[in-house]
Amino acid sequence: LAKTTQPISMDSYEGQEVNITCSHNNIATNDYITWYQQFPSQGPRFIIQGYKTKVTNEVASLFIPADRKSSTLSLPRVSLSDTAVYYCLVGDNFGNEKLTFGTGTRLTIIP
Amino acid sequence: GAVVSQHPSWVICKSGTSVKIECRSLDFQATTMFWYRQFPKQSLMLMATSNEGSKATYEQGVEKDKFLINHASLTLSTLTVTSAHPEDSSFYICSAPDSGAVNSPLHFGNGTRLTVT
Numbered sequence: 001l002a003k004t005t006q007p008i009s010m011d012s013y014e015g016q017e018v019n020i021t022c023s024h025n026n027i028a029t030n031d032y033i034t035w036y037q038q039f040p041s042q043g044p045r046f047i048i049q050g051y052k053t054k055v056t057n058e059v060a061s062l063f064i065p066a067d068r069k070s071s072t073l074s075l076p077r078v079s080l081s082d083t084a085v086y087y088c089l090v091g092d093n094f095g096n097e098k099l100t101f102g103t104g105t106r107l108t109i110i111p
Numbered sequence: 112g113a114v115v116s117q118h119p120s121w122v123i124c125k126s127g128t129s130v131k132i133e134c135r136s137l138d139f140q141a142t143t144m145f146w147y148r149q150f151p152k153q154s155l156m157l158m159a160t161s162n163e164g165s166k167a168t169y170e171q172g173v174e175k176d177k178f179l180i181n182h183a184s185l186t187l188s189t190l191t192v193t194s195a196h197p198e199d200s201s202f203y204i205c206s207a208p209d210s211g212a213v214n215s216p217l218h219f220g221n222g223t224r225l226t227v228t
Contacts, residue, residue, distance in 0.1 A: 032214040043117070043204045043219030044155070051214075087154070092213035099217070101147075101155040 004088050004102040011108045018075045020105050022088030025069045033064060033071045036087045038104070044087060048073070083109045113139045113209035117220025124195055125228055132190045132223045134205035140185040141207035145217070146178075149202040161188040195227045 005023040012018045024033070032051050036044035048055055050062040050071070061074040075082055087104040114137040124130050134144055142163045147155040159180055160168040167180035177199075179191040188207075192199055204222040208215035 030213065034214075034216055036217075036219075041202070041222065041224065043115075043206070043222050044217075045219065046216040049214065049216055100157065103154055 004090055006088055006102060006105045008103060009106040011110055012078055013110050014079055015077050018078050018107065020073045020086055021070055023070045024090045027068050027090050030092055031090050032092060034089045035062065035073045038085045078109050080109050080111060083107060113218045115205065115207055115218045115220045117205055117223055119223055120221060121224040123226045123228060126196055127194055129191055129193045130195055130225060132203055134188045134220050136186045136207050139209045142185060144182060144188040144205055144207045146180065146190050147204045149204060155204060192225065197227045200225055200227045
């Protein structure tokens with residue numbers, strides 16, 4: 001199972017761009033990289049997913065280098081409402097080893 | 112988008128009683144659902160994988176006789192915490208992929224906060 005490592009916490013000011021990096025040195029060929037956001041007392045919410053290179057949607061960008069051993073979630077111009085825990089998951093839904101949540105990164109946005 | 116509804120959102124029960132938590136996929140069929148437990152300030156821990164029409168697969172250390180899972184239809188999975196004790200107090204969350212694709216993102220319910228007194 002591709003174990004993931006993320007910073008435990010990060011702080012940023014409103015309006016800044018925030019980059020959260022996840023290390024996954026043992027990523028397998030079939031594994032995808034998916035990021036989720038969780039607010040207190042709520043279930044996680046899908047943010048973005050990628051396999052290689054760069055993916056962008058309306059809320060974030062995901063950068064994946066060629067070796068795929070890490071990935072970076074980029075949140076442009078964060079606001080207070082982006083304060084949450086962000087999880088990086090690596091794998092697939094139906095593999096022999098299920099997707100496992102790591103520690104996640106607790107992002108705090110400062111006004 | 113795909114929606115997973117979880118009910119109840121919170122429940123308080125007395126020690127020794129059983130509690131049932133429902134997880135429904137509202138606009139898609141979910142042949143597989145996942146159940147997690149989350150303690151305060153901690154990450155989600157996978158408890159079991161629920162498969163429609165077959166027995167659930169439990170993670171190591173999770174008592175299958177205590178946490179009964181039933182997935183009788185393509186849109187409903189239930190988790191029953193039997194003979195609940197205070198140490199079972201936690202936040203329980205379900206999720207489901209909205210397709211059979213290996214990279215289908217997971218859609219999560221809003222969780223159930225269980226408090227056992």
